[in-house]
Amino acid sequence: MAEERKPRILYMEDDPGLARLFERKMAKLDYEIVLARDGQEGLQRYVEEGPFDILLVDYQMPVYDGLQVLRKLPEGDARPGVIMLTGAGNEEVAVEAMKMGALDYLQKDLDGRYFQLLPVVIDEAVKRTRLEQEKRRMQAELKRYAAELERSNKELQQFAYVVSHDLKEPLHTIRGFAKFLEENCGAQLDAQSREFLGYIMEGSQRMERLIEGLLDYSRVKFNELKLTRVESEKLVKQVIQDLKSTISRRNAQITYDTLPTIQGNERMLLRLFQNLIDNAIKYCREAVPQVHISAEKHDGVWEFGVRDNGIGIDPKHAERIFIIFQRLHSANEFAGDGLGLAICKKIVENHKGEIWVKSRRGKGSTFYFTIPDKENAHA
Numbered sequence: 001m002a003e004e005r006k007p008r009i010l011y012m013e014d015d016p017g018l019a020r021l022f023e024r025k026m027a028k029l030d031y032e033i034v035l036a037r038d039g040q041e042g043l044q045r046y047v048e049e050g051p052f053d054i055l056l057v058d059y060q061m062p063v064y065d066g067l068q069v070l071r072k073l074p075e076g077d078a079r080p081g082v083i084m085l086t087g088a089g090n091e092e093v094a095v096e097a098m099k100m101g102a103l104d105y106l107q108k109d110l111d112g113r114y115f116q117l118l119p120v121v122i123d124e125a126v127k128r129t130r131l132e133q134e135k136r137r138m139q140a141e142l143k144r145y146a147a148e149l150e151r152s153n154k155e156l157q158q159f160a161y162v163v164s165h166d167l168k169e170p171l172h173t174i175r176g177f178a179k180f181l182e183e184n185c186g187a188q189l190d191a192q193s194r195e196f197l198g199y200i201m202e203g204s205q206r207m208e209r210l211i212e213g214l215l216d217y218s219r220v221k222f223n224e225l226k227l228t229r230v231e232s233e234k235l236v237k238q239v240i241q242d243l244k245s246t247i248s249r250r251n252a253q254i255t256y257d258t259l260p261t262i263q264g265n266e267r268m269l270l271r272l273f274q275n276l277i278d279n280a281i282k283y284c285r286e287a288v289p290q291v292h293i294s295a296e297k298h299d300g301v302w303e304f305g306v307r308d309n310g311i312g313i314d315p316k317h318a319e320r321i322f323i324i325f326q327r328l329h330s331a332n333e334f335a336g337d338g339l340g341l342a343i344c345k346k347i348v349e350n351h352k353g354e355i356w357v358k359s360r361r362g363k364g365s366t367f368y369f370t371i372p373d374k375e376n377a378h379a
């Protein structure tokens with residue numbers, strides 16, 4: 001909220017009689033008025049005694065006229081609203097003043113109407129100026145917020161990269177020496193020690209996969225994302241081709257509707273479909289995993305669905321599964337590292353879309369995601 005202080009008016013007027021009359025007329029109203037005898041003094045007071053909400057500028061003044069004052073007014077966020085006071089027959093001055101950003105103008109006809117109108121015009125101008133100032137303040141805040149968000153995102157990405165990169169080194173040492181022990185001293189070790197050594201090897205292998213995953217996740221950078229026209233049906237066909245051996249091993253059936261052409265990053269969208277279809281086959285205990293890919297258009301977005309007949313997900317976990325390293329199963333039950341859906345979410349959100357799941361345990365799942373329909377944005 002804008003703070004409720006008295007509106008401040010800087011009035012530049014070279015006629016002392018008019019200035020005094022103005023002060024008297026405005027005395028009853030709740031304004032703070034600063035007077036200046038000419039444009040030069042006005043500009044000085046503007047700089048030294050600002051900020052002001054309203055500048056009331058007489059056009060005809062010695063040294064600088066009203067338009068010159070407008071030209072010389074320093075730029076700034078809290079620019080006041082300007083009302084130009086012109087003499088009769090000065091319409092072109094009024095037009096010029098408005099072109100230069102003045103809010104309003106008023107003719108000094110001196111027949112009383114002028115002083116009646118002035119408080120109304122000022123009141124209106126104060127309201128407009130305050131709104132304008134509030135808008136500018138909010139825009140500046142938004143800009144600062146966006147810059148801060150971008151900075152912290154970059155920092156986080158860098159952090160994930162550095163940490164995962166640096167973790168690799170001690171891990172290599174552990175794996176190297178465990179391997180050395182196994183190869184060179186394996187024969188001297190009893191069965192239990194060999195078993196423990198196996199756990200060390202297994203654990204470090206898993207850790208290496210997680211670190212690789214984290215590195216992979218932090219590498220998914222989108223600032224330089226290149227968007228092109230992508231035929232999503234082609235992508236799905238490509239995924240089916242890439243997952244050929246999994247599909248035939250699991251005896252899976254993959255079907256799809258006619259799928260649209262969208263604007264997106266081809267490599268990332270391929271990965272999105274790949275992760276979702278791969279999961280749909282993986283998290284299924286049926287003899288024939290069935291996966292269906294659909295697309296529907298709603299209010300400017302394409303909504304894709306990847307439906308399966310798998311084990312389903314308890315709705316209480318519907319949000320958690322999109323967080324990095326969050327899994328609902330042990331690695332023994334279903335292999336995986338808990339990265340796939342986190343990457344999917346990053347990809348979709350960087351296309352300015354959303355991703356969610358509808359599912360119940362034992363009833364299959366449908367993963368939905370949206371991609372803005374930029375193809376037809378101008379239709």
Ligand code: ADP
Nearest residue numbers: 279280283312321327328336337338339340341
């Ligand atoms: P990962 O598959 O490597 O565990 P994901 O991030 O892809 O990692 O998935 C996170 C978790 O969400 C999985 O561990 C699984 O419990 C659940 N999940 C993902 N896809 C499905 C699906 N189609 N059906 C049932 N559960 C799923």
